Amino acid sequence: MSHQGLDLIFERVLSGGEVFRDRNLLRHDYMPATLPHREEQIKRLGSVLAPALTKDRVSNLFAYGKTGTGKTIVTKFVLDRLKRKAREHGRALDTSYVNCRLSGTNYRVIADLCRSLGREVPFTGLAVGELLDRFRNALQSRDFLDPRVLSSLGEEEVVFKPYSSDELYDILKERAQLAFRSGVLDQGALHLCAALAAGEHGDARRALDLLRVAAEIAERSRELKVEENHVREAQQKVEHDRVTEALSSLPLHSRILLISVMQLENARKESSVTGDVYEVYRELCAAGSVEPLTQRRVSGLLNELDIMGVLNARVVSFGRYGRTKKIRLGVESRSVTASFNQDEMVRGLLGYAPRSVLKHQTNL
DNA sequence: CCTCCACCGGAAAGCCGGGTCA
């Protein structure tokens, strides 16, 4: 590429490009001025937290909802307004935000709270009680925290329903107006992003990702309009990335399980049940000199794979013939093969044909 | 209506590699 060509690329980015005005508006951690279709939740959260303004104790509150339904952003939004209001009235109020899902355990939640108060604490090694003491010390003059942070029961709750296609459209529209240069974004493309994300549990994060990726695709191919075909391509890309990411991070036994399901599916064209999968799994383990896990554990792993979307596993009853999970592969088998071929440990198992599979082979 | 299959999935406890603290 010539220097002029390179120069052009840089210049284009400096000027914001021909598609984007500000792509940061499409990031999911961007805080917009308003949060459409979350008025109800904002009000609820606000009224629960309001007593903090007068130093009264506030109730615990639980927010339920799938990813991309606005839990994080609504919480941050309300905390921000609360702090502003306190400042306006010259009242001392501090808030701290800890994402418990990311923290994962009691210990880590309290450890994060300590850190948010500027107290460094070891990431492990202390008793939870000891940690809580340190947290109280860090709070010092402030009121002592309700020990119920330790229990997982709140007194209040707010539910975040998945966004509908129309609601997602409103969210996207608002951000797109500022994120894109005028006339760049096709309305059909916007609707498609909303519809696709609505089909996928009404996930606003997904909707924003689709829109951003679609625009990047258009930009890269030097097109001046973001259209439906770009969104479809973005959908492919986002999904593909998700799958390869998921597959590449799977631990050994989950990989062997996935291969087991795949081989059963190849041998016969119907879905398999836990018992069959476990049988094949054991044989593959033997072939690879790996100590097999128990069926109880395998059952749990299958559920995890189902949640990740790599498998489809649902409980069914065959009446007289018992109750079990029906299991199907949730991704294309060539994705699995491509990913696992990189892995020394399981590569050999991809081609291995266990007898327990042959037994299930359907005769033509 | 009852039985009984082939599992399900909760609870508890163990193991292990990481750590703290006195």
Place this chain on the structure above:
DNA sequence: TGACCCGGCTTTCCGGTGGAGG
């Protein structure tokens, strides 16, 4: 150094259970 803690992964134990077949 030894007692103790955490988190994750796993095993063990075991009380369910939807519904076809009797």
